[in-house]
Amino acid sequence: EVQLVESGGGLEQPGGSLRLSCVASGFTFSRYEMNWVRQAPGRGLEWVSYISSRGSNISYADSVKGRFTISRDNAKNSLFLQMNSLRAEDTAVYYCARDRAFDALDIWGQGTMVTVSP
């Protein structure tokens, strides 16, 4: 079964850090570009970051640029998001998503909740 499973979310204070992980199974992870997308409570979807299949190309939303770092370990079928200098507005469910091509995100994880609060 093609699957993505996120972990690493939780409650963190403003200014703190969290590292999200996403483990892929059921497909050749190293062949696919990957993204992180978030959904704040009561809000819509917001793209966070993109990484190419080999990790050579990376992009970030302006809202997280300089604070978040995306990375991947193809040998371990894993995607990561290092989140530093967290802010209240980073509170959201974070999804990892596979890019099938042309930015079409066809496989999504179940999401991991990140709450930033004192």
Next chain:
Amino acid sequence: QSVLTQPPSASGTPGQRVTISCSGSNSNIGSNTVNWYQLVPGRAPKLLIYINNQRPSGVPDRFSGSQSGASASLAISGLQSEDEADYFCAAWDDSLDGLLFGGGTKLTVL
């Protein structure tokens, strides 16, 4: 504020056809393909339409997409109660060098 503009809400009765619009600009929809997602509370987002008008396997042909210039639309025919959900358009933006999502449209089946 999202630069892909969708109506906040849409509605229809069972069996009807509804259309959801997505308005962008030359740097996003005008230059790149549009994808549509369905969000049901408590579930992961689902890819509904990709490359403007293609349906992934398993998506009913009641769902169709189109794109013209800097605008796109999602049409749902033969509306069913299970279609009640939030729908989001998305396209890469060359100016922002990032993926943009529309603000979302909440579809209510009356």
